[in-house]
Amino acid sequence: MAGSPVTGFSPAAPLLDVKNLQVHFAVYGGRLRVLDGVNFSMRSGERVGLVGETGCGKTTMMKAILRVLPTPPAKIPAGEILFKGRDILKMRDHELRAVRGRGISMIFQDPTAALNPVFSIGEQVEAVIRYSTSPGKASSREETHQRAITALQEVALADPERLLRSYPIQLSGGMRQRVCIGMALSTRPEILIADEPGTSLDVTIQDQVLRLLRKLVEEKDTSVILITHTLGIVRETTDRVYVMYAGNIVESAPTARLFSQPLHPYTQGLISTVPRLTGGGIVSGIPGRIPDYLNPPSGCRFHPRCSQMMEICRTTKPPAFKMGDGHEVACFLYKDEAK
């Protein structure tokens, strides 16, 4: 029983369902309320994009899902993270270990920071593979090694034998990123979280890495959460998009719909900052920057930057209004149109 999180899970229910998740960081002088009640869900096989400016809490949310935020200073005062109906936040160590890697796996933002500098690539990849084999089916050393080689071959890395003996410092940025992807996929995860893959690389290599990633997840039919602030990538690769601003999901919709009818003023601003080849208008952008999490704005956190701010936005946090066709927006402008 305990070892199987699958029990009682119906395929119609969301694979991952995050409810009212709050994450605070204790710092000198108070608490940073980085996640302020986030709701997020995805179905099996879905490819979901999560967009927002740097510092809006995307990475924090993903680390919270895998329970890898350093605690302290991080604290999760409220919320549920249901994976196949079971709350990750309440799991015991052995259940959690079954979820990490095999259930949900993650590619970290900066491949240089995500690889342990004092262990060889082989030691790291093989450790991950060792824990990803289901218990009872202890794989031999040779088998683990073979799987590590396969994992590197899958991400199109040449000479895997030599690579396994190398240390991160000996690899280029692009190779490190591929290793990270290979490692994250070597566990055969149900959900792959990709946190801004390739951002630290130059554009051509970034493009190669993204293509590779797309090809691999399509082959394996993995559910994906793609975090990025590049909307073009989201548009090309995802089924649904969540837009995040300062620790809140402000809008979510099927990808095509979000791009054709963005509702939230923040989303509209985001989309207008994307340079378009046609039209040729001047990029407008959104004036201002992400607010201070120590003393976030009251009501809607976006109100100080919003061009359509109303009185209610100062005082009350907008709930998510359902606009039909899976489109939700947390903005009082749509209070009356909600269904």
Place this chain on the structure above:
Amino acid sequence: MSMLNFLVRRIIYSFFVLLGLSIVIFIIARIMPGDPARMAVGARAPQWVVDQIREQMHLNDPLPVQYGYWLADAVHGDFGLSLVTQRPVTADIREFFPASLELVLVAGLLSALGGIGLGTLSARYKDTWVDNVVRLFSYAGVVTPSFVFAIFFVLIFAWELKWFPVIGRLSEQTPAPPVVTGLITVDSLLAGQFGTFLDALKHLVLPALALAMGAIAQEARITRATMADNLSKDYIAAERALGISEREVTGRFLLKPSLIPTVSILGLDIASTFSIAFLVELIFNWPGLARYGMQSMLNKDLNSISAVILVLGAVFVVVNIIVDIIVAQLDPRIRLSAARSE
């Protein structure tokens, strides 16, 4: 190959450092007021004997020449006679060095195990009462001079509780093992004298602990700081996120990078333990090199002072080379950059 290169260069460099040290020692020995020849033969010897000795000791030559003679002798292991023991200094050192070495090695072992253990515990249970107790202890350890620890240990564990003997390396009734290495613990095991081994160990506990306290405290602080720092690194989050067990993450993937600064400091600590031993050996009446050195210093016995400092300098240099090797083994970044700079 490149690691070997790095080592060879390191050793050659250390050799020059030691040569420089010998100059410093020579200068120190010569700034002493008074005539070394007169001191060597005593106040009552007639002047012609002193003059003869002066000539013998090359004291009439210019300083650089004197240094040359002194160094040539030193290289041959000849540091002259000790004024205190009236024996060749080299013989004295050969006799007293193993006792100090044994003490310092045990102290080093204690500080490595104790410091890393406590530091890991503290980082693992950061901001709990465990952490607070360890931090308090570390603070006390850092601010208390070793001779104060030594006195308190003697007072509490030897006099009050009578758990451990007060002085020396062995009790009077215990048979000493035949000398092979000079380390009584090792020699007694080699000779199969288990009782002697236990007795020697009992005598080692208090002085070694008094020596190690400062280092344990310092190691614990550094280990805690690096571990706490590394715990928030992305690679630890990544290893956990990919399903590696908590035990392997902390015991392997966190421990190894966190050990690097600790080991570097540990080398320095072990080497300076030799200097703290100067006081601790005095208190425990430990027949070691440090106590010998201390006695020669109090008696202005120049030949033995020079030799003792040079020997300790050499120990310091050797320990540091060993530490460099260990650190390079732990940290591929150092190993590989040493290779690249070739």
Place this chain on the structure above:
Amino acid sequence: MAEQVNLSRGFAATITPQQIAQLERASRRENLGRSWYKFSRNILSVVGALTVLALVLLAVFAPYVTPYPKHAGAFVNFAHAKEPPSSQYIFGTDQIGRDIFTRIIFGLRSSLLMGVMVLVLVVPVGVLLGLVAGYFQGTWIDALIMRTTDIFLAVPPLILALAVASVLEPNLWNGMLAVSLMWWPWYTRLVYGLASATRNEFFVSAAEVTGASTAHILFREILPNTISPIFTKMSLDVAWVIIIGSMLSFVGLGVQPPEPSLGTMVADGARYLPDQWWIAVFPALAIVVVVLGFNLLGDGVRDMFAAEGV
């Protein structure tokens, strides 16, 4: 210098030099305020500062605050020798009947003097050598200074200090000299690292191309950027110097009797363990308190200079 004048003339239309000076003073005040705030938010640092202040006051006014000032010297009173702590002698009396409390307070004087004087001697020398070697990195000046430093760093400072102290006449001043001789390399190495990193900074090259003198570059451009690590090290080093000083006098190579010093008192008292424990234990505890006070203060200073973390 000429460039600076020109610069201020260029600004003259909008901001007067007086206004600039005023702004600078204001920002300095604000920095000071922020530093003090960072220091004071840790209660332990304040405890350390107060402890040090109290010790300094006790030491300075020793003749007025101690019950038996005469006991600080060669005073003998065998009738009251080895008396345990009582209301008359709160820490007891030593082997020749002197009040231990009085002697501890007087002993503080040499400990504190040592702690301060060694740094006063050592820091300017060590810093200057480090600056010069760092700025002339890669030249023979660098090689000469840093290789000499390596030699001194190749032996634990205590041993060389003991050796030097032993060949000189043993007293407080020679003890200070001995410790100072061994202490400068640590500052040289610290400043060397900082200076050789700073010399490639833009503002240094800027000063170089405008023809600033070497002294100007060393003291006005590079030195200010090394000041906070130096202060941090100094504040933590006071405690170390006091420990080393107490070790010197413990083995008889520092302050000579009848002059009181904490190390000597512990060494003398150790002979009367365990029965007359108070003779050694109270001076030993006094050393711990002094060192603890300076250490807490030093940690506070370090936090004050540390970059603001989250």
